[in-house]
Amino acid sequence: MKVLVTGGAGFIGSTTCSALEDGGHTPVILDSLVSGPAAFTSGRIFYQGDMADAALLRRIFDEHPDIEATLHFAARIVVSESVARPGLYYRENVVGSLALFETLLALGQRRVIFSSSASIYESPADLRVNERSPLRPLSPYARSKRMTEEMLEDLCTASQATQTPMRAIALRYFNPVGADPALRSGPYVPDPTHILGRLMAVAQGRAEHFEITGTDYATRDGTGLRDYIHVWDLALAHVAALEGFDSAFARSASDGNPEVSFLPINVGTGNGVTVRELVTAFQQVSPTPITVRDGARRAGDSAGACADTGRAQSYLGWAAQLSAAQAMEAAFAWEAVRDQKLSDADSSGRTR
Ligand SMILES: NC(=O)c1ccc[n+]([C@@H]2O[C@H](COP(=O)([O-])OP(=O)(O)OC[C@H]3O[C@@H](n4cnc5c(N)ncnc54)[C@H](O)[C@@H]3O)[C@@H](O)[C@H]2O)c1
DSSP: OEEEEETTTSHHHHHHHHHHHHTTOEEEEEEOOSSSOGGGGTTSEEEESOTTOHHHHHHHHHHOTTEEEEEEOOOOOOHHHHHHOHHHHIIIIIIHHHHHHHHHHHTTOOEEEEEEEGGGBOOOTTSEEOTTSOBOOOSHHHHHHHHHHHHHHHHHHHHTTSSSOOEEEEEEEOEEESOOTTOSOOOOSSSOSSHHHHHHHHHTTSSSOEEEEOSOSSSSSSSOEEOEEEHHHHHHHHHHHHHTHHHHHHHHHHTTOSOSSEEEEEESOSOOEEHHHHHHHHHHHOSSOOOEEEEOOOTTOOOBOEEOOHHIIIIIOOOOOOOHHHHHHHHHHHHHHHHHHHTOOOTTSEEO
């Protein structure tokens, strides 16, 4: 299948492009390169531009009339930046996505897979969330993800009365870590703000110590609990959502779910790992020792949650296969080749 991939030069989008290609599909990337590197588009069909550019989208669909679905990854993703510059996040993530969806509707496109986030959930007492659990996005970034979901649901619902009804699956990612095991792409920012990035910075001597932010949460060891998903498993979840798109809605309907045109699905492992447990596992694979200090909670953080993955298993036939330890091994392997891979921008890439 040929698919439009917005944000296909990014960390998760590029990994998903590799999984799509492995599965015999053809990604057509639209990315502004505001953060993703050109190197990850190398050898792929690539249009540089903004997802809100309707004229560019029309050209892409004119040149690729056989595109059957859109995987929408493009977004600004840094939580702290979203707190400092909320307008940027609402304009880019929400207004930009609205423009994209309206163009897709005008073009008669019927399938959208949207990158949502588990950060929209409230952290519950039992630390496990399903797709009907209460929501409480705590940052402008998380709110931009939830707003985009709501907007997409309304647009899909209204389109059911038209000649070209559109449906959408929102994949609510938990905590992606690791890299493509074949090392085609991976985290490209030298010091990403997520936990593995911060641990890696200490392991490589770019930071002096790792601070555990919060040790008094109601978890088994007091540190925050997360559901770390290997980015390759996450990429394969997109392939499963694409290939099983129509049947997911059929299964949801036969379950009596009211969601006829918009289906949120958690993508996690279902296993919660505490920050302290992850740090211990990291210390076991790190070639250099890590200094760890306990620190205070960060504003806006919660005890966390892990995924109830029942829907992903029953509607998509997908379940995570890889462990957090395998994600860390892939992350180390990627670090060793990252600079060389990023400078490998192949001028033969079909950039438009
Ligand atoms: N990384 C995570 O931990 C995480 C967790 C949950 C959800 N997500 C979601 O997954 C998606 C991908 O995240 P990622 O980690 O790969 O981020 P990323 O920053 O690596 O990728 C995003 C890509 O979108 C592109 N982009 C941004 N704005 C654009 C625009 N207006 N038009 C065209 N391209 C644009 C960027 O250049 C970048 O290549 C995002 O939607 C993010 O919200 C990520």
